[in-house]
Amino acid sequence: MTEKGKSVWSKSFTFKEQWLIIKRLWPYALQFKWQFVIAILAAAGLSVLNVLLPRLLQFYMDHVLTNKSASLQILLAFAGLYFLGTLLKAGLQFIQSFSYSMGAERSLEKIRVDLFAKLQQVGMTFFDQTPAGAIISRVTNDTKTLYNFWMLFLSLLVASFSIISAVIAMWLTDQMLTSWMLLFLPVLCLVIIYYQKFSSKIYRQMRELLSHLNAKLNEDLIGIDIIQQFRQQVRIQKDFEKTNQKYFQSRLAMIKVESLLLYPVVTLMFLLAEGITLAHFGFKSQTIFVQAGLIYAFISYLQAFFNPMSDVMNYLTFFQDGMVAGSRIIKIIDEPLKIPIQNEESAFKITNGKIEFKHVWFAYQPGKPILKDISFVAYPGQTIAFVGQTGSGKSSTINTLMRFYEFQKGSIEIDDHNIREYRQQELRKKIGLVLQEPYLFYGDIASNIRMFDQKMTDLQIKQAAEFVQADKFIADLPETYHQPVSERGMTYSAGQRQLLAFARTIVRDPKILILDEATANLDTQTEKLIQKSLAKMRKNRTTLIVAHRLSTIEDADLILVLDHGQIVERGTHQQLLELRGQYFKMYQLQHQQNK
Numbered sequence: 001m002t003e004k005g006k007s008v009w010s011k012s013f014t015f016k017e018q019w020l021i022i023k024r025l026w027p028y029a030l031q032f033k034w035q036f037v038i039a040i041l042a043a044a045g046l047s048v049l050n051v052l053l054p055r056l057l058q059f060y061m062d063h064v065l066t067n068k069s070a071s072l073q074i075l076l077a078f079a080g081l082y083f084l085g086t087l088l089k090a091g092l093q094f095i096q097s098f099s100y101s102m103g104a105e106r107s108l109e110k111i112r113v114d115l116f117a118k119l120q121q122v123g124m125t126f127f128d129q130t131p132a133g134a135i136i137s138r139v140t141n142d143t144k145t146l147y148n149f150w151m152l153f154l155s156l157l158v159a160s161f162s163i164i165s166a167v168i169a170m171w172l173t174d175q176m177l178t179s180w181m182l183l184f185l186p187v188l189c190l191v192i193i194y195y196q197k198f199s200s201k202i203y204r205q206m207r208e209l210l211s212h213l214n215a216k217l218n219e220d221l222i223g224i225d226i227i228q229q230f231r232q233q234v235r236i237q238k239d240f241e242k243t244n245q246k247y248f249q250s251r252l253a254m255i256k257v258e259s260l261l262l263y264p265v266v267t268l269m270f271l272l273a274e275g276i277t278l279a280h281f282g283f284k285s286q287t288i289f290v291q292a293g294l295i296y297a298f299i300s301y302l303q304a305f306f307n308p309m310s311d312v313m314n315y316l317t318f319f320q321d322g323m324v325a326g327s328r329i330i331k332i333i334d335e336p337l338k339i340p341i342q343n344e345e346s347a348f349k350i351t352n353g354k355i356e357f358k359h360v361w362f363a364y365q366p367g368k369p370i371l372k373d374i375s376f377v378a379y380p381g382q383t384i385a386f387v388g389q390t391g392s393g394k395s396s397t398i399n400t401l402m403r404f405y406e407f408q409k410g411s412i413e414i415d416d417h418n419i420r421e422y423r424q425q426e427l428r429k430k431i432g433l434v435l436q437e438p439y440l441f442y443g444d445i446a447s448n449i450r451m452f453d454q455k456m457t458d459l460q461i462k463q464a465a466e467f468v469q470a471d472k473f474i475a476d477l478p479e480t481y482h483q484p485v486s487e488r489g490m491t492y493s494a495g496q497r498q499l500l501a502f503a504r505t506i507v508r509d510p511k512i513l514i515l516d517e518a519t520a521n522l523d524t525q526t527e528k529l530i531q532k533s534l535a536k537m538r539k540n541r542t543t544l545i546v547a548h549r550l551s552t553i554e555d556a557d558l559i560l561v562l563d564h565g566q567i568v569e570r571g572t573h574q575q576l577l578e579l580r581g582q583y584f585k586m587y588q589l590q591h592q593q594n595k
């Protein structure tokens with residue numbers, strides 16, 4: 001739903017907008033043009049066969065069956081010919097459906113790849129502004145919707161071929177009756193338009209309710225611990241049942257509309273046309289002899305004329321959806337890159353790990369500075385700690401150094417070179433970042449340390465685990481380094497997950513280490529254990545630590561106290577205590593709490 005409560009699915013597009021969307025999606029289809037061309041040729045062949053086969057039967061009924069002197073060979077020849085024709089029809093049907101679906105699926109696969117590639121480049125700002133659920137929906141649901149949109153084109157083509165060939169065949173059989181049948185065309189168009197309007201509305205409601213159901217499910221699963229803690233299960237269950245019931249009702253409405261209108265209306269018109277045909281030939285037979293085969297053939301042409309209409313009606317329901325899905329996909333593909341630019345030609349290497357912030361200003365949103373005039377130097381091997389109230393800008397300082405976001409004023413230097421002068425790969429390789437909540441991937445312990453770098457040896461992984469003292473808990477696991485990890489590693493304790501994150505970082509031997517509240521989620525006992533690993537990791541590395549618990553950073557070479565994005569105090573633990581300012585107050589407060 002949009003902010004005004006109006007659904008995105010009801011967005012209407014002007015003809016120009018629709019044309020632009022189709023024009024943008026067109027190149028994806030063009031890449032698989034041969035699949036589509038083959039499918040179209042098969043569709044054309046099918047429509048020709050659909051009129052040739054009844055013609056053959058007509059001849060058989062009127063000239064062979066009625067001819068008593070026809071030999072068995074002729075009868076068999078007709079049977080064989082009809083059988084071959086039917087076989088060819090089945091073959092063409094297969095080619096049409098298979099080739100078109102392949103082309104459609106391939107083009108959608110390409111769209112998904114492009115979308116994913118774009119998501120890797122758009123930068124953090126995009127993710128701040130776009131909910132994860134919406135992005136997942138773009139890559140999965142919207143591309144799936146486009147499949148039906150592609151199928152609409154096929155159904156329109158098949159219907160056009162079918163109508164043209166049927167009308168030609170009917171015209172050659174009986175011109176007057178064909179003229180009457182042509183009167184059905186505007187009626188059919190009206191039925192299609194009416195059905196499309198009606199069914200699209202219900203379909204849209206159905207989609208909204210489904211996304212509502214998905215969102216509910218997502219929220220309920222993510223917040224399951226809070227739900228249980230606050231004993232909200234019954235309310236949540238009832239809520240879910242209500243949403244589910246609404247969705248069921250909308251599905252029911254859709255099923256009713258489809259069952260009532262989709263096929264029966266076209267069948268009804270076909271029956272009417274059939275009745276007119278029989279009446280027409282009945283009257284005609286009063287004056288001239290009418291052959292039975294001719295009537296059969298004409299009715300078969302009528303089938304070819306009416307049958308594809310149900311498919312067109314069915315797929316037209318997805319037209320609006322296809323437009324919405326297409327426009328949203330294009331929006332991501334066209335999203336301007338917000339990732340900070342690095343000099344990818346540069347050969348600079350980070351060798352010492354000196355970091356210098358010079359009067360850095362940074363804002364997530366224009367005009368709202370979060371970091372104001374930040375300056376400090378971290379000499380190689382030193383540990384610098386950032387402390388301050390929540391929201392004071394500690395993590396934002398790290399975000400600018402990690403180049404997740406572009407800062408606006410001042411400069412950041414590493415080993416006396418502008419940070420923009422390093423290749424992104426060099427920065428990512430030489431700066432190790434450990435966050436408060438480590439993310440473990442589906443796989444096993446080893447793959448989570450290796451981070452899918454196949455060049456890394458098992459020995460390196462073991463050494464890294466030993467270094468951070470993760471080896472002890474790994475040795476106790478039934479499958480040690482091959483113990484499976486699933487569901488973001490939720491079967492491991494917070495401390496174990498953090499040790500794995502340390503091992504994963506240290507195995508890459510970074511020159512600079514950044515710990516953003518890396519021990520905040522741990523109990524004091526585990527934290528003490530982990531501090532030992534951290535002390536080893538920090539040796540010979542420039543380390544920036546963001547911490548709430550001041551006891552963990554007392555030994556830092558420099559402590560920076562941030563307040564509303566500014567450094568308000570700086571010094572060692574001892575110096576800051578003597579200063580009796582903000583740091584002193586924070587220290588006293590924590591000290592009292594710990595007593």
Ligand SMILES: Nc1ncnc2c1ncn2[C@@H]1O[C@H](COP(=O)(O)OP(=O)(O)OP(=O)(O)O)[C@@H](O)[C@H]1O
Nearest residue numbers: 128364365370388389390391392393394395396397
């Ligand atoms: N991605 C973002 N987009 C917009 N504003 C943000 C974003 N991240 C943080 N902020 C804002 O920037 C300010 C500083 O946030 P930051 O995370 O740097 O604080 P912090 O000192 O690390 O806080 P904490 O100790 O709670 O982690 C806050 O006002 C916050 O609301």
